[in-house]
Amino acid sequence: MQKFPVFILFAAMIEWNKRILKAFVFCFLFMMMAVLPQSAFAQTNRYTDSLKQAVFGGRLHYGFIFVHSYHVENVRGGRPRGFELEYSKQFTDSNTFKKYHCYPRTGWSFTYTDYDKSFLGSSWSASYFVEPQFRLSNKANFLVRGTLGLSYLTNPFDSLKNPENASYSLPVNFNLQLGVGISYHISRHTSLYGMGNFFHNSNGDLAQPNRGVNYINASLGVLYHTYSSNLPHYKKIKDTSWRTKPIHIDASFFFTPKSGYNAVRKPTRYFVAGVSATAVKEVSSSNAITLAGEVYYDDALRSIKDLIHDDSPSTLGGILIGHQFLINKFSFGQQMGVYVYKHLKTYNELWGDRWHTLYQRYTIDYNIKNHWYLGVSLLTHAQVADFFDGRVIYRFNK
Numbered sequence: 001m002q003k004f005p006v007f008i009l010f011a012a013m014i015e016w017n018k019r020i021l022k023a024f025v026f027c028f029l030f031m032m033m034a035v036l037p038q039s040a041f042a043q044t045n046r047y048t049d050s051l052k053q054a055v056f057g058g059r060l061h062y063g064f065i066f067v068h069s070y071h072v073e074n075v076r077g078g079r080p081r082g083f084e085l086e087y088s089k090q091f092t093d094s095n096t097f098k099k100y101h102c103y104p105r106t107g108w109s110f111t112y113t114d115y116d117k118s119f120l121g122s123s124w125s126a127s128y129f130v131e132p133q134f135r136l137s138n139k140a141n142f143l144v145r146g147t148l149g150l151s152y153l154t155n156p157f158d159s160l161k162n163p164e165n166a167s168y169s170l171p172v173n174f175n176l177q178l179g180v181g182i183s184y185h186i187s188r189h190t191s192l193y194g195m196g197n198f199f200h201n202s203n204g205d206l207a208q209p210n211r212g213v214n215y216i217n218a219s220l221g222v223l224y225h226t227y228s229s230n231l232p233h234y235k236k237i238k239d240t241s242w243r244t245k246p247i248h249i250d251a252s253f254f255f256t257p258k259s260g261y262n263a264v265r266k267p268t269r270y271f272v273a274g275v276s277a278t279a280v281k282e283v284s285s286s287n288a289i290t291l292a293g294e295v296y297y298d299d300a301l302r303s304i305k306d307l308i309h310d311d312s313p314s315t316l317g318g319i320l321i322g323h324q325f326l327i328n329k330f331s332f333g334q335q336m337g338v339y340v341y342k343h344l345k346t347y348n349e350l351w352g353d354r355w356h357t358l359y360q361r362y363t364i365d366y367n368i369k370n371h372w373y374l375g376v377s378l379l380t381h382a383q384v385a386d387f388f389d390g391r392v393i394y395r396f397n398k
Contacts, residue, residue, distance in 0.1 A: 059221020121155030
């Protein structure tokens with residue numbers, strides 16, 4: 001039984017080149033050498049119901065680049081590969097389980113990816129992740145992970161040195177990851193896990209070109225728990241305290257720089273600024289549904305309209321419905337929006353068929369104090385990211 005997981009790991013590793021595999025093994029062993037003293041300490045202490053143990057992990061990635069636009073047709077056939085190291089905290093106390101009906105794991109990850117295309121180069125990412133875990137059996141768990149961070153990419157667009165790269169034009173980009181998978185307990189401290197993932201890198205339209213790097217991959221890894229890799233089994237107690245909470249109203253102001261073009265078609269940085277109001281109704285202790293309205297002014301869009309002699313307004317308005325996952329002071333949201341005010345017919349005909357009636361937003365908000373929140377949001381049109389914005393939020397009826 002002990003040889004079977006090793007065989008699976010070996011079979012998955014043969015696709016990786018030696019340089020990446022050597023770097024992964026070296027970094028993982030170095031990390032584990034630092035872990036062992038903490039593990040010895042953990043075994044000599046009695047853990048209480050408020051157990052929050054450290055978890056260290058490493059995994060290998062292998063996948064393919066998703067061609068989401070004809071502008072990046074040259075990335076077809078790319079097979080990104082790399083590795084990831086992570087440090088996290090596993091929450092297994094009964095109060096957390098009662099509230100969220102899962103066992104959340106939150107922490108930091110460091111990821112290296114070789115994009116398998118010379119003009120794309122490679123990336124180094126540092127990110128924060130949240131991973132709710134759901135117990136399937138005594139040994140198996142179902143995982144869902146959301147990750148947000150920053151990436152350093154090694155070969156951005158350059159009109160002279162690297163004109164082929166239409167995917168990114170700045171060395172520092174936003175990194176977004178979504179994944180689902182299974183973990184399997186093989187010893188008191190160790191478990192194996194496999195995941196299917198979607199990775200996205202882009203600069204949020206701070207500079208052009210910015211089609212983004214989208215790639216789908218599979219990963220296989222090992223987790224080391226300083227106390228135990230087994231999740232406790234609690235009886236589910238229905239928490240209905242959310243029923244008494246009123247509908248919250250979030251008022252937001254958001255702003256971000258955005259790349260456009262000046263009168264001689266040279267890329268120039270402009271801005272996006274707007275306001276929104278969101279009604280939030282909790283439907284369980286960890287989930288909420290949302291209805292929002294927003295209005296924003298896009299000065300980068302205005303700069304392009306000037307070039308094509310389009311004097312229509314560059315203000316856009318939309319209505320969105322969505323969902324939020326609530327965990328501690330964080331909320332993770334997904335919204336589907338429909339533009340109810342836009343003047344983009346000429347733009348779509350003469351510059352690029354990009355703005356359609358539907359759009360999406362992905363948000364992360366953090367409660368800093370009482371009624372005040374800070375957040376970030378990614379607005380996309382289908383598979384193409386438009387911009388990341390930062391926002392300040394005030395909550396009424398909290």
